[in-house]
Amino acid sequence: MQNNPYAAPQTRSVQDVLAVNKVLRNTYMLLGMTLAFSAVMCGIAMAVNAPPLNGIIMIVAFYGILFGIHKTQNSPMGLVLTFALTGMLGFTLGPIFNMLLSIPGGNELILTALGGTAITFFSLSAYALVSKKDFSFLSGFMMIGFVVLIVGVIANIFLQLPMMSLAISAGFILFSSAAILYQTGSIINGGERNYILATVTLYVSIYNIFVSLLHILMAFSGDD
Numbered sequence: 001m002q003n004n005p006y007a008a009p010q011t012r013s014v015q016d017v018l019a020v021n022k023v024l025r026n027t028y029m030l031l032g033m034t035l036a037f038s039a040v041m042c043g044i045a046m047a048v049n050a051p052p053l054n055g056i057i058m059i060v061a062f063y064g065i066l067f068g069i070h071k072t073q074n075s076p077m078g079l080v081l082t083f084a085l086t087g088m089l090g091f092t093l094g095p096i097f098n099m100l101l102s103i104p105g106g107n108e109l110i111l112t113a114l115g116g117t118a119i120t121f122f123s124l125s126a127y128a129l130v131s132k133k134d135f136s137f138l139s140g141f142m143m144i145g146f147v148v149l150i151v152g153v154i155a156n157i158f159l160q161l162p163m164m165s166l167a168i169s170a171g172f173i174l175f176s177s178a179a180i181l182y183q184t185g186s187i188i189n190g191g192e193r194n195y196i197l198a199t200v201t202l203y204v205s206i207y208n209i210f211v212s213l214l215h216i217l218m219a220f221s222g223d224d
Contacts, residue, residue, distance in 0.1 A: 016190060023187050026195035027202065030082070034203050037083055038090025045094020052095040061088060069200055078196045085200065089207050096214070109221060113214040121206055124177055128184035135185035138178045145175045166219055169212040176205035176212075 044050075065085045072078040100106030128135065152168045183201045186192040 034086040041090035
């Protein structure tokens with residue numbers, strides 16, 4: 001029987017598609033679970049009337065856990081640390097929600113920010129999934145944007161400029177939107193095969209978009 005020269009490439013193609021589908025399925029499943037866990041932690045923080053977390057402690061804890069996730073990405077501990085990170089970030093929303101719910105129109109601000117975040121995430125994800133484009137060209141923009149945002153955050157700790165604070169929030173929305181496109185495109189095109197790291201990137205992007213939108217809405221409503 002004559003060998004089919006195209007058999008091997010077709011096999012690899014099928015394997016690639018299956019691998020991509022598996023990463024996508026596991027990523028969105030874990031993302032949904034972490035979002036639900038964050039909502040529970042936010043509810044607990046609201047119920048106990050938890051005070052806002054110290055900014056420095058939160059930053060140290062965030063990057064410490066994030067470092068641990070990267071080190072344990074291929075083990076069960078990576079999942080544990082992922083829930084620890086997302087649970088902590090969910091907990092930080094409790095004091096913000098309590099503050100907003102104590103003022104007129106606060107619940108509308110929360111719902112608007114949630115809706116805006118959902119629309120942004122699903123629109124960007126759908127575009128990346130349907131177009132199947134390679135968004136690796138965004139890596140340079142994201143690196144520069146990350147440095148600029150960090151410098152801006154540190155500078156505004158001392159300057160306390162309202163307009164600069166709004167610009168930083170807008171910058172985080174753009175940066176996080178680019179991260180969603182980049183991460184989703186990386187999964188589709190075979191650049192990302194670890195669903196834990198993919199989940200963390202998408203979760204943090206969603207969190208940043210939501211908090212930034214909330215900050216901007218609060219500023220324009222006169223409550224910030």
